[in-house]
Amino acid sequence: MSDRPAPSPDAMIFLDGVSKQYPGQAKAAVSELSMEIGRGEFVVLVGPSGCGKTTTLRMINRLVEPTRGRIFIDGKDVTHADVDSLRRGIGYVIQQIGLLPHLTIADNVALVPKMLGTKKSERHQRAEELLELVGLDPAVYAGRYPKQLSGGQQQRVGVARALAADPPVMLMDEPFGAVDPIVREKLQTEFLQLQTRIRKTIVMVTHDIDEALRLGDRIAVFGPGSRLAQFDTPLEILSNPADDFVRDFVGSGAPVRRLSLLKVSDVVESSSADMPGTANVIPVDATETVHRALELVLASRAEGIRVGVAGGGSRYLDLQTLLIAAAQPTKVLS
Numbered sequence: 001m002s003d004r005p006a007p008s009p010d011a012m013i014f015l016d017g018v019s020k021q022y023p024g025q026a027k028a029a030v031s032e033l034s035m036e037i038g039r040g041e042f043v044v045l046v047g048p049s050g051c052g053k054t055t056t057l058r059m060i061n062r063l064v065e066p067t068r069g070r071i072f073i074d075g076k077d078v079t080h081a082d083v084d085s086l087r088r089g090i091g092y093v094i095q096q097i098g099l100l101p102h103l104t105i106a107d108n109v110a111l112v113p114k115m116l117g118t119k120k121s122e123r124h125q126r127a128e129e130l131l132e133l134v135g136l137d138p139a140v141y142a143g144r145y146p147k148q149l150s151g152g153q154q155q156r157v158g159v160a161r162a163l164a165a166d167p168p169v170m171l172m173d174e175p176f177g178a179v180d181p182i183v184r185e186k187l188q189t190e191f192l193q194l195q196t197r198i199r200k201t202i203v204m205v206t207h208d209i210d211e212a213l214r215l216g217d218r219i220a221v222f223g224p225g226s227r228l229a230q231f232d233t234p235l236e237i238l239s240n241p242a243d244d245f246v247r248d249f250v251g252s253g254a255p256v257r258r259l260s261l262l263k264v265s266d267v268v269e270s271s272s273a274d275m276p277g278t279a280n281v282i283p284v285d286a287t288e289t290v291h292r293a294l295e296l297v298l299a300s301r302a303e304g305i306r307v308g309v310a311g312g313g314s315r316y317l318d319l320q321t322l323l324i325a326a327a328q329p330t331k332v333l334s
């Protein structure tokens with residue numbers, strides 16, 4: 001019917017009023033949820049335990065079949081499509097990794113290409129490329145078995161395996177949840193760098209709001225009963241939480257977290273064209289984060305920063321102005 005919502009041309013994933021009622025449960029796990037996720041976008045689902053994040057994620061590749069609503073991938077209604085071909089285009093990474101213990105790392109990575117009938121030499125070459133891509137030297141790791149790898153290394157193999165069929169979409173359920181905080185941060189950084197190269201459409205579930213703020217192009221904050229409380233950029237969620245639920249969920253550290261998301265260019269409107277001649281200022285690029293600018297100012301005991309602006313010339317922000325500009329609770333300057 002023509003009056004049903006349709007995905008926009010830029011949408012890679014479109015959920016149209018999807019619901020999931022598990023058998024024997026009084027309440028729906030997910031209720032009438034609609035979301036559109038753009039091509040190449042990295043979206044993170046966060047929210048309290050039991051609010052339906054994993055159910056939502058698994059409805060996208062139909063590991064969980066929706067009770068109502070429609071799912072579109074790349075403009076195609078896949079609600080009733082063949083699941084095997086659907087899943088071929090969707091990589092899936094989970095916390096428990098699920099590497100097969102009796103297969104080498106290369107064979108684990110090449111599992112899906114093998115199922116798809118790719119020739120042995122080709123799939124081994126592909127496995128080596130993928131191991132390289134996720135930062136594991138194939139000469140060292142390709143022939144090892146999963147138990148001979150650390151938790152963080154196994155997680156990288158899980159990512160490599162999910163990328164093996166070069167799927168346009170990746171679903172990740174707490175992919176970095178099982179590793180310690182230091183490895184976790186390293187994996188997050190590596191994964192962000194990887195994403196700038198591979199530009200997949202990614203939907204990731206996490207419990208960790210900091211992880212969400214760090215990784216997501218947009219964050220979907222779920223409330224109880226899968227209510228989509230806010231679906232916006234990290235900066236917008238920190239700057240303008242939609243309601244008290246989101247404000248509480250993000251927690252009390254919002255102003256400090258914003259410093260890592262705000263760019264110097266976002267606050268440069270508060271700058272002045274002049275700085276007292278004696279002031280000790282350091283040059284900072286407008287693309288740096290405010291957090292980095294503050295670090296540089298403190299490390300060099302400067303009094304402020306000098307920012308080059310488009311069209312030539314410089315603007316100045318002293319430390320106090322920089323902090324006040326960064327602390328503005330309302331819309332960010334652009």
Ligand SMILES: Nc1ncnc2c1ncn2[C@@H]1O[C@H](COP(=O)(O)OP(=O)(O)OP(=O)(O)O)[C@@H](O)[C@H]1O
Binds near residue numbers: 022025050055056207
């Ligand atoms: N297979 C199932 N059968 C029955 N109920 C289920 C099933 N899987 C999940 N549920 C219920 O559906 C609701 C949503 O679960 P879901 O796992 O999607 O939430 P979540 O937000 O991912 O939770 P968590 O953060 O704790 O992993 C919960 O109340 C859960 O108990």
